Amino acid sequence: MGEFDLIRRHFQHALHPAGVALGNGDDCALLAPAPGMHLAVSTDMLVEGRHFLSTVHPEALGHKALAVNLSDLAAMGAEPLAFTLALSLPRADDAWLAAFSRGLLGLADAHGCALVGGDTTGGPLNICITVFGQVPEHQALRRSAAQVGDDIYISGQVGDARLALEVFRGTQHLSADDFAAVRLRMERPTPRIALGLALRGVAHAAADVSDGLLGDLGHILTASGVGADIHTRWIPDSIAVSAILQSTGADFCTEYALAGGDDYELVFTAPPQARAAVQAAAAQAGTGVTHIGTVSAATGLRVLDAQGQPLRKLPASFDHFAG
């Protein structure tokens, strides 16, 4: 048995959902979406130093590699079905692989998402996952479906992952407890699958926040041909972010929440008459959502400060670790 056969043994996955007609071990896997279902597909490639730090625990990395892909399914309102994993590794480190696969397959099991194929090769560390989900025809939450007058919502809180990164970089300092909390948000993000499913038929447009709230909301606005007004003081702060930024007086909103990135929350729009339905969906999913602004006919994105004045200069979206 070769080195790469040994590696593959770490990724044996017994999960076999109804929509998987043939799993790993042939030239192709065979997927069988249920009748009336479209197959939602997304792919993400993670590279050391750009998408994760070399200090990350491999179990957290395995979790995150799948989480960022599941987050794309959540943003379409799709139910996870399966994924493929292509992995380039500088060497076969058994302990690393055991931890990585534990994090990866643990999250896969939690979402009933089967590993149905892959590829393993030698080379610089690179993780490429392609994920498959099911969504009923005409119920996918598309970026292009925002309408003038829609409320704009964000799930959970944004900015924590960027704060954790800044602590790693030494530009911010946190108590051990606060650092642990934001580090968890950076290294083990929670894909908002349950919320995405609950928002089917309720929300108009949705996107996941990977590059930063303003950037990803911007994708919705561009695709829908509309604009928006966002109120910074409506955006919810996490406890850790509030604490550090009140003590330093730095302007949290213009940097970490608006453009920090790596949040994997959902930004979405829904008509005002759906407010009760949105909150019911949030309660069903167990994920808080906050109304942060309004879709407008006037194109462009206006971010209003606590005094209702538009910010003159918007922070640029954070391009992972390159910014």
Next chain:
Amino acid sequence: MGEFDLIRRHFQHALHPAGVALGNGDDCALLAPAPGMHLAVSTDMLVEGRHFLSTVHPEALGHKALAVNLSDLAAMGAEPLAFTLALSLPRADDAWLAAFSRGLLGLADAHGCALVGGDTTGGPLNICITVFGQVPEHQALRRSAAQVGDDIYISGQVGDARLALEVFRGTQHLSADDFAAVRLRMERPTPRIALGLALRGVAHAAADVSDGLLGDLGHILTASGVGADIHTRWIPDSIAVSAILQSTGADFCTEYALAGGDDYELVFTAPPQARAAVQAAAAQAGTGVTHIGTVSAATGLRVLDAQGQPLRKLPASFDHFAG
């Protein structure tokens, strides 16, 4: 517009087959296989120095990156539908990207295979493609379906790509014309899509030859719980391979044809009563196929030389450029 937006412009693809409900530009693409069809999925990751030489022309690389994935669809008897591309690049070189995308999208167009999503990032050169095809339920050519008494076939010729690699390495020498021919086979392999489709309902089991004939046939035998006898003198030589190996007296069969790899031909089995149907399928596809052996109840793989004697030592499958 950022560097990576500029990169993405090279990969705009207008192709929109019926099975693609939503292409590029949202969190996910949406695929809609026709009723009664399974979706065949395969993923391959290509790394410089392992799967291709740094000397390869980027147009050929774009072609090959998709070809090796289409080859997996061919081996299942699946019709190409769509693919995603994840690309890690050390720098944004406009001329390189223009040539790479020309090779990639040229082959995609030839097979009606739409680029429906992807990811672009900075990092060491790495190309990860996930490909999607359609195959009618219960008609996929699975590795596990070989039956005792089946004929074993190989399409085209095997060994050329390995010979080209050895010329690059300086261990073999060829005339300019012969080198051009085998280099084309190494750098621009032809996925046997038409043959795979024509073999639906005719062949029992199939696999594509990426790691070497013996290794990939071995996958069929293991999955089917059977063995095989292969006759080396039945294996067709290409003109270039015949010429060089006759002049040097080296034993072609035990090395390049049996275990060279990177061939992207189909090895498949079919019952003896289907011989006319196999040849009709080959004629329809415009791809020659050759009967090279027989599936046996006795497990294990026996390779018989020109005198009908089993080779004592079989060459190991060639693990890309690592061997």
